[in-house]
Amino acid sequence: MKYLSSRGGMSPQGFSEILLEGLAPDGGLAVPEQYPQVSHAQLQAWKNLSYAELAFEVLRNFATDIPEADLKALTSKTYTKAVYGTDEITPLRPLFDGMQVLELSNGPTLAFKDMAMQLLGNLFEYQLARVGQELNILGATSGDTGSAAEYAMRGKKGVRVFMLSPAGKMSAFQRAQMYSLQDPNIFNVAVEGLFDDCQDMVKAVSEDLEFKSRYKIGTVNSINWGRISAQVVYYFKSYLKAAPTIGDPVSFAVPSGNFGNVLAGHIARQMGLPIRRLVVATNENNVLDEFFRTGVYRPRASAETYITSSPSMDISKASNFERFVYDLVGRDPQALKALWDTLKRDGQFDLSGDARFAEVESRYGFVSGSSSHANRLETIREVYERTGTLIDTHTADAVKVARQYVEPGVPMVVLETALAVKFAETIEEATGQIPPVPAAYAGIEKLPQRVVGMKASVAEIKQFIVQNTGL
């Protein structure tokens, strides 16, 4: 399998190459030349595989330049009970009204990011040893990618992590998870701005090709195809569990911000998984919902982005949306580029009058909705009262929106993207309950923190990287 840039400016590359490269050299995102196809018979054969076995079967289609024995060893090492708490790795639990919750947040940092990031850590280590290289990871986080990346890369040979986070915008627990790490290869930077400012800095540094090559800059955000491909696996796993019979439709509701998680569902669907609907659930920052309802894509500036109680989705420029639009315009990089040129010029593009927009639901299965603080509190309270379990604020956004799209006889799988303990203040506001703190995190908010403050300045972060790499 070879990969191209969504904007057409990259010669075909292998999986291992784009894994270390992150953003394509023309500022676009790596996309596979075509989507591998999975037959009904293959789905049947995969039904009883363990998560690690299934991960190998799915990923061997994407990582074709990694010897199969090595890939198998990497997936077996990654997807274990010791890391994810259960043999199932991603259990499904019943909710109510036709919905089930897919538990993706039982990994080391209590968010779905661990599902792909733990594999990425092992893949990086493997690939860097193969090519004898070091990697300086530059990442942006709104709260969960940062800790997942740092926990996955701690102590990894030849890897440093520079993680940009929006100063004062994450929950106290999220801050403590990241900033309490004292490992010498981890650098936390609190940026005066929002997630989008942090991600813009990452992209600007990556687009300086000379700096990128000299300082061996890589990414761990979902702009890295490695993240997306690993996230495809749990759509297959949960489909095989939720579908009454293989071939029956199943819908998925996904709390969405940077559009990486639901894009993985889109890819699973393109591979032939019988997904009926992909429900995009946003918080008050409803850029994606606006597009799926109206055809207008209008990313907002930081000044127009709300600080909400589902802070990990306080995102107004969804990077991975570009990968979906690439498919929507017939995988034509020139058409994609024309839209992105319009976006740069006008601050938006409008597909409402375009026949292709009608296909977002009919052909691709996308529908959407948004949720507010009041909705979130009400949903968390109702789930607690009816099931005795506490769900986090992002998952609550998805439950709220999912309900609009439940259909008789079609299971609706809601992706649980974090655990309640990460957002204890809102959970307490909703239910009066303080979520239990896992033993590994007891007292974490009281630990000393190591973080440097910075303006949203590309020059400053470059300077910081230069100073701390010794290259």
Ligand SMILES: Cc1ncc(COP(=O)(O)O)c(C=O)c1O
């Ligand atoms: C807890 C949580 N839920 C949902 C999301 C949104 O996922 P995505 O950015 O892949 O759309 C994120 C982060 O992005 C998150 O951390």
Ligand SMILES: N[C@@H](CCOP(=O)(O)O)C(=O)O
């Ligand atoms: N919600 C994320 C931000 C988006 O990150 P990505 O790595 O999935 O692109 C976070 O919590 O950091």
